[in-house]
Amino acid sequence: MDSPHGAAVKAEDFGLKGPRGWVFRGVRLDAEPGSLIAVEGPSGSGRTCLLLALTGRMKATEGHAEIAGHRLPRHMAAVRRVAALGPVTGVNELDQSLTVAEQLREGALLQRRYEGPVRALLRPRGERRAGAQARIDAALAAAGLDLATLPKGPRTSVRDLERLEAVRLSVAIALLGEPRLLALDDLDLKLSDTERAEAWSLLRSIAAAGTTVLAVCSEAPDGVTVLRTGAAEAEPATEATKDAKDAEPAEAAGAGPAAGTDTKTEETDDTTKGADDALAETGRA
Template sequence: MDVDGVSVLARGITARGPEGTVFENVDLRVNPGSLAVVCGPGGTGRTSLLLALSGRLRLVAGHVEVSGHVLPAQARAVRRLVLPARLRPGYELEERHRVREAVAERRLISGVPISSIADAFDLLGIDPNASSLVGELAADERLLLAVALTAASAPAGIVVDDVDVGLGATGRSRAWAALRGLAGTGMTVLTSATDPPFGDVEVIPLPAQVTHRPTPTLVLEREEIR
């Protein structure tokens, strides 16, 4: 897999929901092929920032460009470049599906051949039992399955929310190593976590400016059918 990743530039961006400010006056730059981590405690708008950077949440102030595409005017193009592997709410694997059903569904939606999915499994170091329920997989295996199914179509960017949620030290190490490997293909990997991993990552800190998490679904941009 060889990918031309997206770049992301944001200046002074702000989002508000029905309960108030989600995040405010955020500046960031993410280079193509980087592993970037939006980090901070709950309630700081990590998920909402990922939604905004991938063209799925409208901002009230600031400027964002994703590989030259300006948001919100070119949000449709950005949504085609940057795909969600896990982005809560709304973009998660169905836990009641079996692995083979999740694979079949992704092939139907994206049109990728089974060989591309097998290559993505190898890249991320997973080999899930096709008969297993998604919800029965270990948390790190379930996360990496979602990432692999999305990465199989080789998007320019991929979004992975809450990387460290529910993972112990071994699971976190495995997940971050796999995501570093994915970024090594050239793909831009945008993630969120409570704490960033050690090493060569682009950290985007969010301060705890609010004590609640406004519901971003009320301000989501419409997702285009691919």
């Protein structure tokens, strides 16, 4: 994970249209490998929708995007192979019933499954176990999570983690497969100002090591590439949310000419369900 290998992220008039109108459209972006990109906007403005579209987990209907040279929407499966999801509410959440160690082992097992099970089975069991532990250790270091500082160490329950610790754990699991693009939803949710600064510092360090990072937030810090959602002239978020659910993807999103300005929390629940449905259609998270 030390050598630069991030994905270039480009979009040109990227959009999605549902039965009642545009969910998002006109998205334009040109970010180099190793960039830190913020999708900024209020809750319910379409941020998760845009994140899922750019990671190959939601099919756009207008324009195109290109992730590490893979063109969307045609090559969604190829994009999913190079883009990993960190925490996405209702889609890719941590299992609250597991311990931290169990969650990490599960992530390593799933990663081995997708690496190529036949080749993996030919390696000695001890070598496989050592390789998995090495990946876990490297991912934890990159995510800045020291298990020894947790109340019960690796046996700490996921449900007992502080919000920032949970973010770090999710990031570590996403990094196990050494993705070229790391995407996180609601980065600054329930974080204090100090914790928010720590979270962005973490993402800067990951981007500096070569991985391109895409993070949804309510307010982006200085020095990052920003895509903003929620244009004032757009349709009410209630209608935009319905459009997003009836199309293939998640929530109402926008960048440039976009849909969705309302910030009511009840609408966020509906869009999260839509995101879950979109992910189920496209397969691997």
